[in-house]
Amino acid sequence: MVTFARFALAALLGLAALPAGAEEVPILRIYAYDSFASEWGPGPALKAGFEKQCTCVVEFTTTEDAISTLRKVQLEGQASRADIVLGLDTAIAGEARATGLFAPHGLDLSGLALPAPWTDPDFVPFDYGYFAYVYNKEKLPNPPRSFEDLIALPASFKIVIQDPRSSTPGLGNVLWVRAAYGDRAPEIWRGLKPHILTVTRGWSEAYGLFLDGEADMVLSYTTSPVYHAVAEGDHRFAFAPFEEGHLAQVEVAGILKGSQKPELARQFLAYLTSVDAQKVIPTTNWMYPVIDLGPDLPPEFGEQPKPQKLLSIPESDITAMSRTWIDEALQALQ
DSSP: OHHHHHHHHHHHHHHHHSOTTOOOOOEEEEEEEHHHHSTTSSHHHHHHHHHHHHSSEEEEEEESSHHHHHHHHHHHGGGOOOSEEEEEETTTHHHHHHTTOEEOOOOOOTTOOOSSOOOOSSEEEEEEEEEEEEEETTTOSSOOSSHHHHHHSOTTOOEEEEOTTTOHHHHHHHHHHHHHHGGGHHHHHHHHGGGEEEEESSHHHHHHHHHTTSOSEEEEETTHHHHHHHHSOOOOEEEOOOTTOEEEEEEEEEEETTOSOHHHHHHHHHHHTSHHHHTTSTTTTOSBOSSOOGGGSOGGGGSSOOOSSEEOOOHHHHHHHHHHHHHHHHHHHO
16 A cells, blocks of 8 residues: 555656646547558558657557448548548549548649549548459469450359448449440449359458459459569469459548647648658558659569559549449349
């Protein structure tokens, strides 16, 4: 008891010695998807890097995926404790913007290296990739070169895709087919139906089924083979370049209007596009950086060239029509 009393007295004296108005170290609260903040994702390194320069604490709150993150913010509204929402992408940025919950970032992003010039006033990009179907070169020496080639294969040829209602790659796949075929999209989905082994809730389950040999191809990214090459030394995987072209996915972060630390949040978004932060992204999130890293980008990223033909859909069309296009795809697959 004497020891405890001395400790308590020392603590009280220490508090009394603090200067008037002194505050605790500020906490920057960031909502992100699970894999981003996991021990193998970019979150821990970015947290450590920013904390070295901010005299603050970065705190991640995670959800299963980017769509779940957006739903969480929509439910919380102005009462959300988050300062930053990280991991949204260009397919759902319009819906996020329409909530009115996000503030302009105020940053000059004119020097970024992206598939198209970046002019978004609300969201800051931190990586990008292209949707693609990935395959094993040893098992599939002659992959299909278009959706129509895939449809023409025997029904025994199987692919795994993700649900567009719960997965950003799944939504990206719907937008990809729509961008490539327009009003013919339902016809393409009906043609794909016999080849779809299953529709999973998220990317991890789908990719696991592919790696287990359950399917010939899986909906993923052009950068997925880079993971196998860099992390595993396995060069058997590739993506199939489709003649129709490919759709880009740009992942973004935004500041909530209700943030109690808007300037600190803005500093973090600026840090996200810095050289130090961008060097973390390629081999943790397995996507392309948004700045030119030169020799700091692993050479495996160049083993397969980026898609030459790029497709796009205006954000306004995605916001207005994505639910209709999702319903069309799901109805065709029933």
